[in-house]
Amino acid sequence: MRIGILGTGVVGKTLGTKLAKLGNDVKMGSRKAGGEKAKTWVKGTSGKSSEGTFAEAAAHGEMVFNCTAGMASLDALYAAGAKNLEGKTLVDVSNPLDFSRGMPPTFSVPNTDSLAEQIQRAFPAAHVVKSLNTVTAAVMVDPSIIPGVHDMFVSGNDAKAKAQVIDLLKTGFGWKEVIDLGDIKGARAQEMWLALWARLYMKFQTPNVNVHVAR
Amino acid sequence: MRIGILGTGVVGKTLGTKLAKLGNDVKMGSRKAGGEKAKTWVKGTSGKSSEGTFAEAAAHGEMVFNCTAGMASLDALYAAGAKNLEGKTLVDVSNPLDFSRGMPPTFSVPNTDSLAEQIQRAFPAAHVVKSLNTVTAAVMVDPSIIPGVHDMFVSGNDAKAKAQVIDLLKTGFGWKEVIDLGDIKGARAQEMWLALWARLYMKFQTPNVNVHVAR
Numbered sequence: 204m205r206i207g208i209l210g211t212g213v214v215g216k217t218l219g220t221k222l223a224k225l226g227n228d229v230k231m232g233s234r235k236a237g238g239e240k241a242k243t244w245v246k247g248t249s250g251k252s253s254e255g256t257f258a259e260a261a262a263h264g265e266m267v268f269n270c271t272a273g274m275a276s277l278d279a280l281y282a283a284g285a286k287n288l289e290g291k292t293l294v295d296v297s298n299p300l301d302f303s304r305g306m307p308p309t310f311s312v313p314n315t316d317s318l319a320e321q322i323q324r325a326f327p328a329a330h331v332v333k334s335l336n337t338v339t340a341a342v343m344v345d346p347s348i349i350p351g352v353h354d355m356f357v358s359g360n361d362a363k364a365k366a367q368v369i370d371l372l373k374t375g376f377g378w379k380e381v382i383d384l385g386d387i388k389g390a391r392a393q394e395m396w397l398a399l400w401a402r403l404y405m406k407f408q409t410p411n412v413n414v415h416v417a418r
Numbered sequence: 419m420r421i422g423i424l425g426t427g428v429v430g431k432t433l434g435t436k437l438a439k440l441g442n443d444v445k446m447g448s449r450k451a452g453g454e455k456a457k458t459w460v461k462g463t464s465g466k467s468s469e470g471t472f473a474e475a476a477a478h479g480e481m482v483f484n485c486t487a488g489m490a491s492l493d494a495l496y497a498a499g500a501k502n503l504e505g506k507t508l509v510d511v512s513n514p515l516d517f518s519r520g521m522p523p524t525f526s527v528p529n530t531d532s533l534a535e536q537i538q539r540a541f542p543a544a545h546v547v548k549s550l551n552t553v554t555a556a557v558m559v560d561p562s563i564i565p566g567v568h569d570m571f572v573s574g575n576d577a578k579a580k581a582q583v584i585d586l587l588k589t590g591f592g593w594k595e596v597i598d599l600g601d602i603k604g605a606r607a608q609e610m611w612l613a614l615w616a617r618l619y620m621k622f623q624t625p626n627v628n629v630h631v632a633r
Contacts, residue, residue, distance in 0.1 A: 304530070313529040313610070315519070353632035384617045392614035395528070399607035399629075402599045407633055414614075415630040417568035418622055 207232060207264025209257050209279050211240045214296055214340045215270035221344035223250045225375050232260025261287035273299040273318050274311050288329040292364040295319045296335045298397050307401035319390030330364035332357055333390035339410035344376050353413040354380040358389025422447060422479025424472050424494050426455045429511055429555045430485035436559035438465045440590050447475025476502035488514040488533050489526050503544040507579040510534045511550045513612050522616035534605030545579035547572055548605035554625035559591050568628040569595040573604025
């Protein structure tokens with residue numbers, strides 16, 4: 204499948220590398236094409252990986268991942284262009300974390316709204332699926348890094364887009380339990396979980412923590 | 419031990435009943451003494467349980483539990499009186515949930531503050547420990563209701579008060595894993611977790627859900 208990745212940070216590169224390994228045709232997008240990070244990534248990656256602008260990566264993808272920093276996500280998506288996201292599954296991996304007050308971060312969008320809902324409202328023709336934002340990048344594509352049973356979440360308004368993401372999470376990334384939290388408002392829960400995640404990270408001094416839902 | 423419980427709802431009654439069974443001398447406090455709910459509870463409870471006003475229950479307790487509805491907690495604690503809470507462990511079980519927008523509830527205090535921090539600021543001589551707010555009442559006092567391993571959290575500024583609560587949680591209520599999230603700011607994480615809890619409740623149609631931290 205052709206996949207567009209928006210954002211060349213650790214999350215974008217980790218997802219891009221794994222998706223390329225799985226045989227996908229991945230284009231990495233950044234604000235300006237030809238940046239060092241993106242070029243280095245292309246060189247080190249298998250298959251016909253490429254890089255370009257946000258708009259080029261979004262146009263390329265049949266499925267698009269938003270891996271930009273939360274507070275820059277809407278701007279990055281506007282640069283990607285509504286037309287290039289139309290009818291596509293847009294996996295929102297970002298978190299609305301505001302580091303300006305120090306650690307742990309606070310949220311730029313909490314409680315009665317979420318970043319994923321903002322994105323869905325701004326791009327109504329895209330099928331936004333919130334997922335993967337609840338764990339650190341390495342764990343996203345290899346859940347076995349954390350021992351024992353632990354879970355991934357999805358939420359979104361479009362059933363087909365969610366099913367596509369769940370299939371990728373399970374068969375591509377190896378997630379055993381993926382919990383569907385319903386419509387895109389479920390993203391509030393996925394994003395606000397980060398408050399506990401950040402506190403656990405500080406306590407255990409490792410980003411390799413995740414939630415298992417006992418019931 | 420003498421224990422004061424503020425609030426005669428399901429949480430207060432469930433904790434009061436269990437604490438009485440464990441041999442404690444429990445006084446249940448409500449806005450007005452002599453209410454039907456409190457009187458019925460006293461009749462049905464072992465030991466020398468009693469009821470009275472918020473102030474009487476707080477004065478009675480060597481340890482006090484805030485089991486009032488989150489949006490009424492500060493008022494209830496003002497009625498209990500700062501003097502009656504001075505130097506005591508005040509276990510804050512409440513959640514700042516606002517049901518006025520329907521289900522799932524939103525938060526009256528999220529993100530850069532928490533209800534527990536508000537309480538600690540309003541009553542600086544009390545040793546506030548946030549705990550038990552992350553599960554439904556029945557599970558608070560009997561974690562085995564939910565199968566498998568799952569965890570309880572505490573946060574608070576006073577190490578002795580936290581140790582006292584952790585001991586009660588483990589030896590009294592049967593919690594196997596109690597994670598100390600640090601100072602009272604950890605309450606933000608404990609309170610915001612409720613967004614995910616509420617969504618899981620709606621999905622699985624049971625309040626018997628809790629988190630296990632995989633790491």
